[in-house]
Amino acid sequence: MSSENPEQRAEQGADQLPAQAEEERREQPIARTGMFGAKTTGDTSGYGRLVIRQSPKVTAPRPYGGPGGAAEAGEFDEIADELERALPDFGDAIERVVVHRGELTFVVKRERLLEVARTMRDEPSLRFELCSGVSGVHYPKDEGAELHAVVHLLSITHNRRVRLEATCPDADPHVPSLVPVYPTCDWHERETYDFFGIVFDGHPALTRIEMPDDWVGHPQRKDYPLGGIPVEYRGAEIPPPDERRSYV
C-alpha cells in the first residue's frame, strides 16, 4: 500500500479517514445482529437492531514489514522469501498470509502442514527450532473450516516468531500431527484434541489429557455449554453463565 513518494503516501493515507473506513466497514459481511438476546417487540432498548460486521478473510499485500509495522519490507518479508525459496510450490501450500498487529501468520493447507513445519525448522535461514505449542480455536460460523489449529513457532537463532494456522471442517476433523518435527507438540495436541476434538493424525498416543478418559464431548467447543446448574437466590433463579443475557 505504501509508496516511496511521500505525497502519494499521504494520499493513500486518506483511506484511513473515518468516513472512508465507515463505508468499508459496511461492505463487510454481517457476523451477527442484536444484543441481550432480545428478539421480540418488547425490546425497547433498540439494541435488537444492532448489526455487527466482521472483516472477511484477507490476504495481506506485500510488503509484509516486520513487528514494528508494514511500511517497508522487513523481517516478515525475509521469512516469506526464504520459505518461498525452500518450498517450490509455496502458493499451493500456503493459502493466505496475514499480517496483523505486528504478527505474521501463514494459513497452511492442512495436508502440507508437516512439510511446512519441517521446512521452517530445518532451513538454516528460517530455523524455527522451538515450538511454543498448539492452540485450538472453534469458529462454528466459518463453514468448511470450523476448527483451527494454531501453532506458534519461535526462532532463537534469528529471534523471530511466526504463526502457522491449519483449518479442518467439523465433519472431518483431521490435521497432521507435528510430533515428528516438534516432540513438544505431544501434550499440546492431546490438549487440543481433548478440548476441541481435532484428531492429529500420526500422534503417538492421542488420548485425553485434562478431562477424564471417559468424558463425553469436547468442552472448549463453542457448541458445548459452560455448564453449571441454575442457582437459586432468594427465590429468583440465576441461570448458568452461558444462558444469561449478555452484551456480546
Add this chain to the structure above:
Amino acid sequence: MSSTKYTEYDAYAAEEAAASGGEKQGRVFDVNGQDWDQVVAGAEDLGDERLVVNMGPQHPSTHGVLRLVLTLDGETVDDCRVGIGYLHTGIEKNMEFRTWTQGTTFCTRMDYLAPIFNETAYCLGVEKLLDVTDQVPERAQIIRVMMMELNRISSHLVAIATFGLELGATTVMLNGFIEREYTLDLFEEITGLRMNMAYVRPGGVAQDLPSGALSKIRDYLDRMPKRIQALRKLMDANPVYLARTRDVAYLDLTGCMSLGVTGPMLRATGLPWDLRKSQPYCGYETYDFEVATQDTCDVYGRYLVRMQEMEESLKIVEQCVERLQRVKGPVMIEDKKIGWPAQLAIGADGMGNSPRHIAHIMGTSMEALIHHFKLVTEGFRVPAGQAYSHIESPRGELGAHVVSDGGTRPYRVHFREPSFVNLQATPAMAEGGMVADVIAAVASIDPVMGGVDR
C-alpha cells in the same frame, strides 16, 4: 468412534473385558504405609523384579496433584508416565463468558505462585489486539515490572523451599517460606491481596502504589540480599545437597529444544535465552540486569540459575523504586473507552472505588455514571483478530494466545503454560535414573499444577 464430536468410552465393557482375561493385569498391592514387608514378600513370590508404582496424585512430593506411573526395576526407573488433569478448572472456557477486564481475575488463578505473570501476559495480549501497547502509561509499566520481579523472587523462593522439603530438609523450607512471606506482605500492601491479585488490568494496573509502599520495598531490598546469601551459605556447597542434585536429571540443550523447555531449565544448559532480554516487553530493555546461566544441565545448575535470578530481580526492583520516585502520572490508559473509570481505594467498608469517584458519578455527573456503568457491566470491545503475547515467567515462556471476534468478551484465550510444557520432560530426565532422583527431577522443573491444568 462414530460421531466426530463425542468419543464414547464404556468403562463397564472395558472392566468386563479385563475380568474375562482380555487384558492381562499383574498382581495389585495396596500400600498404605508401614506395610512394605508385605509388598516385598509378595513381589518375591512373583519372582518378578519389575514393579509398577503409582506415585501421586496425592503424593506429598509431587508438587500438587501430579500423578507419576513408574515402572521400577529394583531402584531403577524403567519407564515413567505422567498423568495430569486433576486440577483442571476450565479457566480458559470461563474467560469466554466474562468481559476482557474480568479475564484477569480468572487467569491470575492459573499458576498461583506467579499470578502477576499470568495477568501481565494476558493483558499484554489484549493491549496488542487493541493496538494500545504504546499508550500504556510509563508508571504503570514500571509498576508491572517491579511486581513481576518481586513475584519472580517469591516464586523462586517457593521452588527452592519445596525442593528442600522434598529432599527432606525442613530448614530450607522454613527459610524459603519466611522470605516469601515478606514478599507477599509487599503484595498485600500494594494490591490488597497476597495471591490472585487481579492487579494488572488491560491498559495499566488497578491502582497506584499506596503511600509508604516505596519505603517498605526499600526495607525489603535492604534485608533480602543478606537472606539470599544465607540460603546460598546453607546450600551452595552443602555436601548432602550436592549429592542429591549434581549430575541428576540431566537434560541438555537438544532435549530442551525438542521438548520446548524454557526458563531456568533451558538457561541451566548454557543458553542465555531470556525473553526479557531477547524480546523485551514492558520496557525491560531499559533495565540493567544479567541473564543467569549455568552449563551443567542438571538439578544443581537449575538451582543456581534460580538463585542468581533472584539476585538479578532485586537489582531490577531497585531500579524500579528509583524510577517510581521520579515518574509520576496515571497508572491507567488515558483512553476513557478502555481505561477502568475509577482507581481503587480503601474505604470504611474495605477496598472499593475511590470515594472521590463515587461522589463524582453519584453527585455531579449523570454522564459519568452512565459511562461507568457501561464500561463496568458491558466492557469494551476489542477489534477482531488474534495476538500472541509472551513473557518470561519464573518457569519459562508464558504465552497468551488471545482471539477476539470484535465483542466485549474474549472469543478464545489459550495459555502456553511453561509448567505444562516443561513437565513433558519428566520421563526424559527420570528414566534410567534412581527412583529417588525422580523427586529431584520433578522439583527442578518446578511445575505448578494450577498452571499445568488451568
